Amino acid sequence: MAETGKQTKPMTALLNEDYSLSAFDTSAVPKQLLPVLDVEKVTALTTVKVDPLAILKIVKHARESYPTPVNGQLLGMEIDGVLEITNAFAVPTQLGSEEDMTNYQIEMIQCLREVNIDSSLAGWYQSTRLGDFMQQPLLDVQTGYQATPNSSSVVLIHDTSKSEQAGNLSLRAFRLSQAYQSIANEGKFTTKNLVDKGLTYGNILEELPIQIETSALAKALLSELQWPANADQELLESLQRPSSFNNKLRAKRLADRSAISDDAEASSDALDNSLSGLLPSQPTAYLSRPMCTNALDLNQSLTGAGSLSRQLEAIGELIDEHIHDANQWMYWKRGEAKENNRKQQFLQRRATSNAARLARGEKPEPELTEKELDKMFRILPEPSRLDALLNTANLELLTKGVTQSRGPALAKMFMAQGLHESA
Amino acid sequence: MSMLNLNLPALASNLVKSRTTTTATTTAQQCYIHPVVLFSILDHYLRRNDNQDRVIGTLLGVRSDDGRVVEIRSCFAVPHFETNDQVEVDMEHHRSMYALHKKASAREQIVGWYATGNKLSKYAALIQDFYSREAAPFNAVHLVMDTEMNHGELGIKCLQGAPVGAGGHPENCIFLPLAHELQYPDAELTALQAAADSSDGLVSLISDMEQLEKTIVELCSMLERVSAYVAGVCSGKTKPNNVVGKYLMDMLAVVPKVDTKQFSTLFQSHLQDILMVAYLTNLTRAQLNIADRLQRVV
Numbered sequence: 260m261a262e263t264g265k266q267t268k269p270m271t272a273l274l275n276e277d278y279s280l281s282a283f284d285t286s287a288v289p290k291q292l293l294p295v296l297d298v299e300k301v302t303a304l305t306t307v308k309v310d311p312l313a314i315l316k317i318v319k320h321a322r323e324s325y326p327t328p329v330n331g332q333l334l335g336m337e338i339d340g341v342l343e344i345t346n347a348f349a350v351p352t353q354l355g356s357e358e359d360m361t362n363y364q365i366e367m368i369q370c371l372r373e374v375n376i377d378s379s380l381a382g383w384y385q386s387t388r389l390g391d392f393m394q395q396p397l398l399d400v401q402t403g404y405q406a407t408p409n410s411s412s413v414v415l416i417h418d419t420s421k422s423e424q425a426g427n428l429s430l431r432a433f434r435l436s437q438a439y440q441s442i443a444n445e446g447k448f449t450t451k452n453l454v455d456k457g458l459t460y461g462n463i464l465e466e467l468p469i470q471i472e473t474s475a476l477a478k479a480l481l482s483e484l485q486w487p488a489n490a491d492q493e494l495l496e497s498l499q500r501p502s503s504f505n506n507k508l509r510a511k512r513l514a515d516r517s518a519i520s521d522d523a524e525a526s527s528d529a530l531d532n533s534l535s536g537l538l539p540s541q542p543t544a545y546l547s548r549p550m551c552t553n554a555l556d557l558n559q560s561l562t563g564a565g566s567l568s569r570q571l572e573a574i575g576e577l578i579d580e581h582i583h584d585a586n587q588w589m590y591w592k593r594g595e596a597k598e599n600n601r602k603q604q605f606l607q608r609r610a611t612s613n614a615a616r617l618a619r620g621e622k623p624e625p626e627l628t629e630k631e632l633d634k635m636f637r638i639l640p641e642p643s644r645l646d647a648l649l650n651t652a653n654l655e656l657l658t659k660g661v662t663q664s665r666g667p668a669l670a671k672m673f674m675a676q677g678l679h680e681s682a
Numbered sequence: 683m684s685m686l687n688l689n690l691p692a693l694a695s696n697l698v699k700s701r702t703t704t705t706a707t708t709t710a711q712q713c714y715i716h717p718v719v720l721f722s723i724l725d726h727y728l729r730r731n732d733n734q735d736r737v738i739g740t741l742l743g744v745r746s747d748d749g750r751v752v753e754i755r756s757c758f759a760v761p762h763f764e765t766n767d768q769v770e771v772d773m774e775h776h777r778s779m780y781a782l783h784k785k786a787s788a789r790e791q792i793v794g795w796y797a798t799g800n801k802l803s804k805y806a807a808l809i810q811d812f813y814s815r816e817a818a819p820f821n822a823v824h825l826v827m828d829t830e831m832n833h834g835e836l837g838i839k840c841l842q843g844a845p846v847g848a849g850g851h852p853e854n855c856i857f858l859p860l861a862h863e864l865q866y867p868d869a870e871l872t873a874l875q876a877a878a879d880s881s882d883g884l885v886s887l888i889s890d891m892e893q894l895e896k897t898i899v900e901l902c903s904m905l906e907r908v909s910a911y912v913a914g915v916c917s918g919k920t921k922p923n924n925v926v927g928k929y930l931m932d933m934l935a936v937v938p939k940v941d942t943k944q945f946s947t948l949f950q951s952h953l954q955d956i957l958m959v960a961y962l963t964n965l966t967r968a969q970l971n972i973a974d975r976l977q978r979v980v
Binding site for chain 1: 716717718720721722724725726727728729730731755756758759760761772775778779782785786787829831835836864867868869870871872873874875876877878884885886887888889890891893894897898937940942945949952953956959960963964966967970973974977978
């Protein structure tokens with residue numbers, strides 16, 4: 260938060276003198292910036308607003324190096340609980356040392372500041388392939404970002420393959436939950452701690468709602484992209500040109516498509532590209548022309564270019580790991596229970612023998628301190644539950660993703676059936 | 683601070699005369715633009731300095747081996763300063779940004795430059811000359827966007843410079859139009875679509891199911907319009923168009939003929955697969971939940 264820091268430094272001095280904001284002429288500050296002046300206030304983030312530019316940059320970066328996961332920095336500013344992300348830049352993966360990385364980021368931010376781009380870090384982004392992004396490194400990096408109490412950094416997770424298959428942008432914003440942070444600070448992921456702090460596999464990360472904020476100019480560009488001014492003419496020309504881009508694309512798509520998927524896709528593609536523009540009596544309909552018809556692609560949602568089977572494989576592996584974790588924990592638990600049992604028996608024996616000695620008028624054996632007891636009985640410390648927790652969280656994410664993708668798949672199946680019957 | 687100082691030739695033409703004559707430049711014939719470039723330019727324009735009415739920047743991308751096809755993949759802003767008789771381009775900024783970009787995406791090279799405004803600035807030829815040397819051995823592409831929307835549109839144009847006259851002075855240059863097309867990879871399309879759905883400039887992301895529903899509704903309305911058009915042609919009310927008819931024919935021809943029996947077998951097996959997967963994943967989730975709760979009880 261370099262920018263806010265710069266603005267507010269003289270202000271804190273004022274605050275200390277007068278104990279109020281009145282010494283500072285607040286009328287000169289735009290109204291929506293007023294909450295920013297209060298440096299000490301910690302506002303919880305409620306929403307993340309992302310500029311289409313930042314989204315496009317993330318999407319491009321993730322797509323170009325797919326399936327290798329990539330990450331980069333987000334630039335923006337937090338105002339009154341809303342984090343506005345206005346720009347992003349890629350961080351090269353092949354940079355070796357930590358120092359190179361830091362230098363790269365500092366240089367990049369300096370360069371961007373020269374052209375008036377927001378120069379304060381708002382978090383980072385990461386791309387994922389199957390949706391199992393819950394990994395130790397991610398949590399560690401985000402812990403670093405959220406180290407200061409009023410930091411508003413988020414991590415954006417983008418799934419390229421899911422976006423392409425479902426025809427719907429897959430972008431999610433996360434922050435570490437309070438429960439996770441407090442346990443991570445102690446470094447003890449024991450069952451007791453987890454229960455006390457209320458941390459489950461479901462609330463390691465908190466999801467924040469994302470909104471896309473489009474500037475007026477960008478909106479103009481979007482509507483122009485959707486329906487260019489001379490579209491009618493271009494359309495007719497492209498229809499007459501046999502080798503036009505659309506047709507090539509269509510031919511390519513048709514070539515690698517199984518029979519069942521053709522009907523839905525072909526009709527939507529062809530209609531979308533050609534006929535919506537031929538009826539100028541309904542100009543409003545132009546704007547509703549869908550830009551992406553992948554949502555209708557039956558083939559992708561059924562097999563997902565093999566991604567469903569990959570996802571199921573990953574689920575299988577995670578389940579194995581889960582069972583392994585559970586067994587390990589059970590083993591520890593059994594050992595612990597055994598030792599505890601022995602300890603209790605020993606104490607009881609000691610108590611009864613002492614009672615007997617007292618009855619006989621002898622001197623009782625001395626009480627043992629906790630330390631001495633610990634030496635006699637080795638109760639192993641509980642293994643860290645973090646790995647198991649993350650594993651479960653990933654499993655939950657994957658299964659949820661698969662379940663959710665089945666709904667649209669079913670809908671599309673029945674659509675294909677309807678088409679087949681009417682044909 | 684190393685600045686590229688480009689003066690109008692009448693005042694200090696000796697500065698620019700030292701240019702190496704690039705005679706063997708290949709001219710591009712087709713240009714593909716990625717949408718992220720256009721959004722970057724708009725963002726740069728919105729963040730321009732006071733009293734600045736034009737912004738410029740460097741275009742990065744890839745070329746085909748023979749240099750005839752250019753794909754503009756990204757861009758970055760370059761500060762510049764214009765007065766009545768000279769223009770300064772911050773070369774240091776351009777160089778360091780290019781070096782940084784090179785680290786993140788090694789394949790992208792300098793392919794040209796962009797500027798905003800509805801007409802070319804008088805320094806366009808000079809800047810074009812500079813970028814042509816940067817993009818050597820190829821000719822630089824110049825992208826113009828009318829961000830003031832003087833004609834009610836953004837008027838995206840691609841141009842490339844061609845030298846005129848003898849002597850090869852950099853200021854002697856005409857800009858020839860270049861065919862351009864926007865390129866939308868599937869992943870970018872989803873992002874654009876999500877952004878385009880907004881009515882007041884602010885939109886939340888929707889689930890896959892809602893997205894599908896929307897697409898189906900749109901598809902239905904398109905079908906209705908097509909049917910209305912066909913009905914109009916059949917009844918003679920609408921003027922028939924051969925191209926459209928041919929396209930419709932083509933389209934109907936690609937609908938596969940599947941035997942009803944075969945279809946129902948396919949349908950049933952797919953249905954069973956889907957239900958099975960959904961059942962298993964739900965079961966797994968229930969198990970996880972139980973395991974987690976039991977562990978807490980122990």
